[in-house]
Amino acid sequence: MRIAIMATCLGDALFPDVVRATVTLLTRLGHEVVFPAGQTCCGQMHVNTGYLKEALPVVRHHVEVFSEADYDVAVAPSGSCVGSVRHQHAMVARRAGDTALTERAVAVASRTYELSELLVDVLGVTDVGAYYPHRVTYHPTCHSLRMLRVGDKPMQLLRAVEGIDLVELPQAEQCCGFGGTFALKNADTSSAMLADKIGNVLEVRPDVCSAGDASCLMHIGGGLSRLGSGVHTVHLAQILAATREQPVGAA
Amino acid sequence: MTTFLGVPLRRHAHAPESPLRGTESFPQAARRELANPQLRANLAHATATIRAKRAAVVGELADWEALRDSGSAIKADVMARLPELLEQFEAAFTARGGTVHWAADADEANRIVTELVRATGADEVIKIKSMATQEIGLNEYLEEQGIAAVETDLAELIVQLGHDKPSHILVPAIHRNRTEIRDIFVSEMTGVVEGLTDDPRELAMAARTHLRRKFLSARVAVSGANFGIADTGTLCVVESEGNGRMCLTLPDTLITVMGIEKLLPTFADLEVFLQLLPRSSTGERMNPYTSLWSGVTPGDGPQDLHVVLLDNGRTNALADEVGRAALHCIRCSACLNVCPVYERTGGHAYGSVYPGPIGAVLTPQLTGMQGHDDPNASLPYASSLCGACYDACPVKINIPELLVELRARSVDDERGGMPGGWDAAMKAASWVMSDPKRFAAAEKGLQLGRIVAGRDRKISTLPPPLSGWTQSRDLPAPPAQTFRAWWRETHPEEQA
Ligand code: SF4
Numbered sequence: 001m002r003i004a005i006m007a008t009c010l011g012d013a014l015f016p017d018v019v020r021a022t023v024t025l026l027t028r029l030g031h032e033v034v035f036p037a038g039q040t041c042c043g044q045m046h047v048n049t050g051y052l053k054e055a056l057p058v059v060r061h062h063v064e065v066f067s068e069a070d071y072d073v074a075v076a077p078s079g080s081c082v083g084s085v086r087h088q089h090a091m092v093a094r095r096a097g098d099t100a101l102t103e104r105a106v107a108v109a110s111r112t113y114e115l116s117e118l119l120v121d122v123l124g125v126t127d128v129g130a131y132y133p134h135r136v137t138y139h140p141t142c143h144s145l146r147m148l149r150v151g152d153k154p155m156q157l158l159r160a161v162e163g164i165d166l167v168e169l170p171q172a173e174q175c176c177g178f179g180g181t182f183a184l185k186n187a188d189t190s191s192a193m194l195a196d197k198i199g200n201v202l203e204v205r206p207d208v209c210s211a212g213d214a215s216c217l218m219h220i221g222g223g224l225s226r227l228g229s230g231v232h233t234v235h236l237a238q239i240l241a242a243t244r245e246q247p248v249g250a251a
Numbered sequence: 252m253t254t255f256l257g258v259p260l261r262r263h264a265h266a267p268e269s270p271l272r273g274t275e276s277f278p279q280a281a282r283r284e285l286a287n288p289q290l291r292a293n294l295a296h297a298t299a300t301i302r303a304k305r306a307a308v309v310g311e312l313a314d315w316e317a318l319r320d321s322g323s324a325i326k327a328d329v330m331a332r333l334p335e336l337l338e339q340f341e342a343a344f345t346a347r348g349g350t351v352h353w354a355a356d357a358d359e360a361n362r363i364v365t366e367l368v369r370a371t372g373a374d375e376v377i378k379i380k381s382m383a384t385q386e387i388g389l390n391e392y393l394e395e396q397g398i399a400a401v402e403t404d405l406a407e408l409i410v411q412l413g414h415d416k417p418s419h420i421l422v423p424a425i426h427r428n429r430t431e432i433r434d435i436f437v438s439e440m441t442g443v444v445e446g447l448t449d450d451p452r453e454l455a456m457a458a459r460t461h462l463r464r465k466f467l468s469a470r471v472a473v474s475g476a477n478f479g480i481a482d483t484g485t486l487c488v489v490e491s492e493g494n495g496r497m498c499l500t501l502p503d504t505l506i507t508v509m510g511i512e513k514l515l516p517t518f519a520d521l522e523v524f525l526q527l528l529p530r531s532s533t534g535e536r537m538n539p540y541t542s543l544w545s546g547v548t549p550g551d552g553p554q555d556l557h558v559v560l561l562d563n564g565r566t567n568a569l570a571d572e573v574g575r576a577a578l579h580c581i582r583c584s585a586c587l588n589v590c591p592v593y594e595r596t597g598g599h600a601y602g603s604v605y606p607g608p609i610g611a612v613l614t615p616q617l618t619g620m621q622g623h624d625d626p627n628a629s630l631p632y633a634s635s636l637c638g639a640c641y642d643a644c645p646v647k648i649n650i651p652e653l654l655v656e657l658r659a660r661s662v663d664d665e666r667g668g669m670p671g672g673w674d675a676a677m678k679a680a681s682w683v684m685s686d687p688k689r690f691a692a693a694e695k696g697l698q699l700g701r702i703v704a705g706r707d708r709k710i711s712t713l714p715p716p717l718s719g720w721t722q723s724r725d726l727p728a729p730p731a732q733t734f735r736a737w738w739r740e741t742h743p744e745e746q747a
Contacts, residue, residue, distance in 0.1 A: 007734045009684065013694050014727065016734035035738045037745070038687035046677060048636055050658025053666075054681035061685045146638035175591045179635025181673075186633060187719030188282045192291070192595040193635070194723060222724030225709055 001123070002032045004071035006112065008081045008214070009041035015214040021241035021248070022077045022115060025128060028241075036069035043092070044084035049181045052092055059092045060101060066108045073122060074112040077237040079144025079212050082114040087147055114144060115237055116153035116212060126156045132242045133163035136234075137206040139197070139220065141213040142175050154212055154236055161239060169209075170200040178219035194223045202229060212236045269357065270388045271564075272618045273602015276629040280600040290426050290597050297425045298588045304534025305585060305643075311536075312526070321523045323647040326579035329514050330569060336481040336514050337560065343484025347546020349556040354508075357387035360561050364389060364473065364506055365396050367557055371504050373398070373471045379488060379495040380404035381475025382420060382582055383508045383561055385604045389473070400473065401465050403494040405458050412439040418598030418606065421532050421584040426597050429454065462494060472498040472553070476509040477581070478524060479558070482517045485545040486558065489528060489538045499542050505553035510561050512569075512578040524581065527645035531583035564617035573653045574616040579646045580609050586640035586650060592633055601633070602626055608640035608650045615657055623665050631657035672716055697729040704728030 003026050011019040023033050043058035062085070066074055076082050086109045093101040119125055138158060144150045158166055177183065177193025197220060201209045209224070211217050214235055221233035234248065242248040273280065284290060309315050329336060341351045354360035368376055376393065378384065378400050390400040390411070402411045406424040410417050413435045417423030424432070429449035436443055436454065440461050447453055474495070478487040486507055488495050499505060515521065529538040547556050568574025587593045587607030598606035603614040611630040620628045631654045634640075640650040665674070683693045704710050710726040712718070720726065732740075739745075 009690070012734040013697055014729055016730050016732060016737055019734040020737060035735070035742070035745075040687055040690040041684040043681075043684065046681060048655060048658075049673070049677060050631070050655065050660075050662040051677040051681070052659045053663070054677050057685035058681055142635070142637035142639075146642055173639075175635050175637035175639070177591065177635060179637070182632070182635045183724075184716050184719040186278050186281065186592070187722055188278065188285050189592055189595055189633075190635070190719075191723035192285050193591050196295075196595075218727065219724060222720070222726055225725040225727075226711070226723060 001073065002034060002071045003118070004066065004069055004074040005033055005035050006039065006042075006066070006074050006076035006081065006085075007035070008076050008078050010214050010218070011077060014218070015235070018077050018214050018235040018237050021235065021237040022075065024246070025237060025241040026075070028243075029123065029125065029128060031123075034069065034071055036065050036071070036074075039065045042081045042084045042089075044081060044088065045180050047084065047088045047092060048179075052095060055088075055092050056096050059089050059105065063089060063093075063101060063105045063108050066112070067104050072111070073118065074108070075115055075118045076112070077115045077212065077235060078214060079114045079141050079148050079150065080215060082112055082117075083143040083147035085109050085112045114148055114150060114212065115240075116144075116150050116157055117148065119157060119240075120153045127160035128157065128240050130161045130240045130242050131163050131244045132161050132239045132248070133165075134207040135165040135167060135205070136208045136210050136239065137167045137169040137201060137204050138172070138236075139169055139176060139201075139209060139211040139216065140172055141211050141216045144212050145173060150212070157236070157240060158210075164239070167204045167206055170203055171196075172200075174200075176216050176220050178216050180215070183219060194219060198223045198227065198229070201231060206231060208232050208234045208239075210234050210236055210239055269618065270604045271386055272614060273626045275602065276626045277596075277600060277602075277633040278629060280602060280626075281596040281633070284596045284600045289428070291595060293426055293428050294594055294597055297422065298594050301422075301534055301588050305531060305588065306534075308530045308534055308536055312530070318523060318526055319645055319647050322527050322581075322645055323579065325515060325520050325523060326581075326646050328516060329512070330575050330578060332516070333511065333514070333569060336516060337511060339481040340479055340484055340514060341560075343482065344486075344546070344558060345484075347484050349484070349546055349558060352557060352559045354559050354561050354563070356563050360387050360508060360559050360563070361389055361392040363559050364508065365393060365398065367504070367506050368393070368398055368471050369396075371471050371555075373469075373504075375399045375401065375465075375469060376471045376473050376506075377401050377403050377465050377469040377498050377502065378407075379472070379474040379490070379498045380407045380423070381473070381508060382604060383475045383510050384473060385417065386510075387508070387561065387563065389508070401462075401469075403462050403465065403498055404490070405455070405492060405494075408458060408462070409435060412436070416599060417604065419584060419587060420582050420605065420607070421587075426599070466494075466497045466501055469498075470502050471504045471506065472502040474498060474505065474507045476507050476513055476558075477528065478521065479509050479514045480516075480518050480521065481514050483545055485518065485543050487521065488542045489525070490540045490542075491533060491535075491538055493540050496540050496542055499544065500552050503553055504555040504557075505544075506557045506559065508559045508561055510563070511565050528581055528583050531585040531643070531645040568613075568616045571616070573612065573656050576648055576653055577609065577612045577616050579648050580613065581646060583645055585643040585645060586648075589639040589643045590634075591637060591639070592635065596633075601630065608634060608654075609648070612648075612650060612653045612657065620657075620661050620664065623661060628661045631655075631661060676716075691735070694733050694735075697733075700726075700729040701731070 043055040046055035089105040177190040217233040409424040419425040433449040708728040
């Protein structure tokens, strides 16, 4: 299959390893990966902060780039960015009264998937041949869980990883407190939520806390780092991309 | 308070004080509440318990999703036909010997109730827990008029005796623990037994003795209503303790204050809501007491029956897409119990009798947002948009979507004024992100972050507004190479 990578602004700028791991994984599974040039961001930050007018050009740009590129399906290693494409782009376009854009947004959304959805639902694999000999706990991010309903697809994928010691995260479904600009606008509340999330992570003494969203991992990882906890954050894509030949360290 | 030339500026002269709106912004109020470890422990314990109970009883119903759909559809129908249904209710209620009063706002409702009480000659009323009467500040109003309003719901009683404010729709004293309750009883209740401990049974017995006297002497009761049924003119109250049943049956006069959105079209619709409500609110299959009354029965129960139909911002809300959706709310409080923000900050941080996710929508809807300094404008942002509230809501109110819409309105209302920090940042980010060249250029700027990060590759202090991030979190240093730069390097054939 010809799969387009949606790097996401955060993935591109701050977490290129996550996007590269996605490319590595899909290539290993025998697919052709393309990177639609000119892509930037999905505009979710603008939408969620209430700047819908400012979101419009960002959404338009995304829809144009992904309408014009040549691919079968698009994938992003981010539940929340795919959530935005699927549930917000058409809304932003509709609100601006742009029917043509709305239709194109719906079309792009219909073939854009989050990584675990793509693997399990579209490509029909749960065992991707990964090897990752570490103790891992998984945080199912809110947008993957509730906007996309990915359910336990990430866990199905992780369970099939050779050598992994997968431990259940207590109160896994509680929000980590990131919420985009929420972490800045309500920094105190966000920090309190983070403290509880980290408490739950540390309770199961993992080497690694994983998730399907680099943004939530940046948040959780930032807290773990501040505490000097020694627990690292590694994106789902990186674990799935890891093999005996090409390991991804716990760091 | 802000000052201008030394003169303190009253920010919200146009926004009167009301039990429905707060006087400080959510982040400010939350900061204070978060500093109270007892509160956080009480809340975490209580919400976790009720979440688990709710999940268990909801899980028992194979048709839960279908029930939610029905609930949502019935409510949509009610909103679409509200004037007609209200008239139908009025006719049926009147035909069965009740009197209907219409109140446009809190003041009018308070005056109507006061006059009704005065006409009976009573100077004390017993009350059933009711959000509508809290919303209009009835107890305080009656007190000013020399009428004592005695709350009979245990939690409301605790709040009332503690000179406190409720902090939860269903469990108003959720922020209090047993020891605190014991102390309140000892100092505020008359006739408390020597050596009262904080054993729940002892506390309940003390309240029971206290209330029994009131039930037997009171001639007037004031209630709210969970549902009003249009075709039969029936009112319905669901409760757990039986105090409500006492209030609804013992006194001669019963006055019910009900928000106009609480109607259901037909008696049969109760079937859906009596399954949805108890499960969502207390995590019970059915609440212990469900009282229904349709008019006056000579010689049995209250002989003088009144209902005050309260608008108080509801028709305004009804005219609006967000408001209409929010009016579907049946005040079950499930959204509060699953909300991670509510769990940390508690109800008082929201400044309104309606706290939590639904409060963040309802409060600005019912009382407006007047500029970004208005505390109401901070409420739609009091959510990480995690979506737990939407999943829990028995009538499927899409609270996160409504919050985003309210955020958008608050942003749009401020356009054209002095741009604040957020406006400038969002506009700049939009400009950058809608063009690949500008985006690439901005990414180059990130390299500065590598210098700031230094050798340990992490950033631990940032200037405002980003300082909120670094108060509890590090930021990783930007990588040496962006993904797109790596791609360009590894796929040179694609460079046109
Ligand atoms: S919004 Fe929904 S969940 Fe929240 S109190 Fe109302 S009915 Fe219950």
